[in-house]
Amino acid sequence: MKSTWSAPLRFAEADQQGIAFNAHYLTWCDEAMTAWLRAIGLPYDSLLDRGLDTRVVASSLTWASPVRWGDVVAVDTCGERVGRTSFVVRFEVRVATRPCCTVLTTYVLTDSTGVPEPVPGDVRQALLARAQLG
Amino acid sequence: MKSTWSAPLRFAEADQQGIAFNAHYLTWCDEAMTAWLRAIGLPYDSLLDRGLDTRVVASSLTWASPVRWGDVVAVDTCGERVGRTSFVVRFEVRVATRPCCTVLTTYVLTDSTGVPEPVPGDVRQALLARAQLG
Amino acid sequence: MKSTWSAPLRFAEADQQGIAFNAHYLTWCDEAMTAWLRAIGLPYDSLLDRGLDTRVVASSLTWASPVRWGDVVAVDTCGERVGRTSFVVRFEVRVATRPCCTVLTTYVLTDSTGVPEPVPGDVRQALLARAQLG
Amino acid sequence: MKSTWSAPLRFAEADQQGIAFNAHYLTWCDEAMTAWLRAIGLPYDSLLDRGLDTRVVASSLTWASPVRWGDVVAVDTCGERVGRTSFVVRFEVRVATRPCCTVLTTYVLTDSTGVPEPVPGDVRQALLARAQLG
Numbered sequence: 001m002k003s004t005w006s007a008p009l010r011f012a013e014a015d016q017q018g019i020a021f022n023a024h025y026l027t028w029c030d031e032a033m034t035a036w037l038r039a040i041g042l043p044y045d046s047l048l049d050r051g052l053d054t055r056v057v058a059s060s061l062t063w064a065s066p067v068r069w070g071d072v073v074a075v076d077t078c079g080e081r082v083g084r085t086s087f088v089v090r091f092e093v094r095v096a097t098r099p100c101c102t103v104l105t106t107y108v109l110t111d112s113t114g115v116p117e118p119v120p121g122d123v124r125q126a127l128l129a130r131a132q133l134g
Numbered sequence: 135m136k137s138t139w140s141a142p143l144r145f146a147e148a149d150q151q152g153i154a155f156n157a158h159y160l161t162w163c164d165e166a167m168t169a170w171l172r173a174i175g176l177p178y179d180s181l182l183d184r185g186l187d188t189r190v191v192a193s194s195l196t197w198a199s200p201v202r203w204g205d206v207v208a209v210d211t212c213g214e215r216v217g218r219t220s221f222v223v224r225f226e227v228r229v230a231t232r233p234c235c236t237v238l239t240t241y242v243l244t245d246s247t248g249v250p251e252p253v254p255g256d257v258r259q260a261l262l263a264r265a266q267l268g
Numbered sequence: 269m270k271s272t273w274s275a276p277l278r279f280a281e282a283d284q285q286g287i288a289f290n291a292h293y294l295t296w297c298d299e300a301m302t303a304w305l306r307a308i309g310l311p312y313d314s315l316l317d318r319g320l321d322t323r324v325v326a327s328s329l330t331w332a333s334p335v336r337w338g339d340v341v342a343v344d345t346c347g348e349r350v351g352r353t354s355f356v357v358r359f360e361v362r363v364a365t366r367p368c369c370t371v372l373t374t375y376v377l378t379d380s381t382g383v384p385e386p387v388p389g390d391v392r393q394a395l396l397a398r399a400q401l402g
Numbered sequence: 403m404k405s406t407w408s409a410p411l412r413f414a415e416a417d418q419q420g421i422a423f424n425a426h427y428l429t430w431c432d433e434a435m436t437a438w439l440r441a442i443g444l445p446y447d448s449l450l451d452r453g454l455d456t457r458v459v460a461s462s463l464t465w466a467s468p469v470r471w472g473d474v475v476a477v478d479t480c481g482e483r484v485g486r487t488s489f490v491v492r493f494e495v496r497v498a499t500r501p502c503c504t505v506l507t508t509y510v511l512t513d514s515t516g517v518p519e520p521v522p523g524d525v526r527q528a529l530l531a532r533a534q535l536g
Contacts, residue, residue: 057464
């Protein structure tokens with residue numbers, strides 16, 4: 001399943017070149033992730049309530065075009081794949097239909113003490129409910 | 135007593151006008167505050183250890199000149215005045231000898247639950263040990 | 269005239285105390301200012317087109333209550349007063365109906381080289397069109 | 403050649419989990435990049451003076467351990483490889499000797515209009531002067 005997070009580029013997010021500074025893409029993806037977890041029925045709080053947590057272990061960003069001041073940033077989010085204790089989420093950052101950046105982020109699922117935890121069946125199903133609805 | 139916190143302006147802190155975005159001044163002052171508390175013998179952790187905490191209740195900033203990329207930000211910090219449960223800290227942001235911004239921030243001293251707490255005598259003395267050493 | 273800017277608190281904007289770090293209030297007010305200029309018929313670009321610009325010279329923030337993760341930040345913006353070359357804008361930051369922070373920011377109007385410029389009549393009128401519509 | 407950029411973690415950079423938020427790693431690497439270019443005799447301004455510029459096209463981050471408040475962030479920087487119009491820089495983020503994150507960032511060299519430009523011989527040599535001195 002896919003969800004979209006969106007916000008106008010903030011003035012403070014544009015650098016001297018008039019384009020979004022690269023670090024902010026990870027901030028937007030973090031917001032998009034929260035929104036997506038909610039959209040797939042796994043709000044972050046519900047994970048915490050089950051004694052689960054997530055930790056980012058890797059992230060790769062590939063830029064195609066810049067975001068400029070005046071642009072509205074949109075981030076489409078969907079599950080990419082699920083491993084035993086980790087999963088990968090795909091974020092497509094765009095301005096209208098123009099692709100700006102692809103971000104693939106690997107999260108490990110942990111217990112509340114940070115120890116990796118096998119992804120429960122229902123969580124796996126929610127993370128991968130992409131084909132049906134994306 | 136006075137202490138100085140200093141750091142080169144980060145590229146991401148300069149906006150499209152090539153000058154430091156105004157919000158970052160409060161981030162620098164927060165770092166300068168931590169350094170100053172340490173310098174006056176009141177490291178933040180020591181306050182927490184005594185069941186005390188601080189909360190920012192007001193801050194006023196007056197700009198004199200901008201900080202540009204390539205500049206090194208320096209923040210001179212000293213106690214301004216101490217009330218019954220609150221105190222004011224003065225931050226002078228400058229680049230070399232050029233004044234950039236004066237920030238006056240009011241903190242309230244609280245217990246660990248956030249309830250205002252009278253400033254203990256030794257804390258008051260440390261906060262005001264300015265005349266002697268500044 | 270009043271306008272409102274709004275956004276959910278970002279995870280990265282909350283500090284270790286679980287509340288919005290104070291510097292971010294100025295970032296939100298900057299976004300609120302841009303939206304308000306548009307709402308009063310003075311979009312920032314139209315100022316630039318007329319050879320005008322603005323510079324922040326002072327800002328005072330008074331906090332009433334914190335913004336927490338999960339909260340939606342709203343910033344109501346209106347003109348406070350207009351001087352010869354400067355004007356003051358009032359920002360009321362709130363979460364639903366709970367007041368969080370009042371920010372009063374003084375801007376000076378300049379020409380494109382940064383020299384203060386008297387506020388033109390139509391600009392003055394737009395900045396103060398508060399009573400009628402606020 | 404290797405250079406190291408270093409700064410204490412800022413309070414505003416730690417999130418509710420008490421650890422550095424992931425986006426800030428790219429901000430630190432950007433500062434480390436600027437310092438490294440200076441260290442290898444290619445300060446960013448000297449590139450601009452030659453009509454050259456750089457653009458980030460990809461970045462991959464792999465985390466090993468978190469940075470906590472109180473930690474001093476250090477980023478060791480060195481050239482990884484140089485292509486025809488692009489080059490990869492390696493950033494090792496650590497706290498003392500504890501590895502925290504490895505970042506590999508690909509930059510494309512451009513002319514002042516953003517069109518990719520072959521890496522000049524002396525630039526290539528400076529970017530790769532790693533083995534000798536690292």
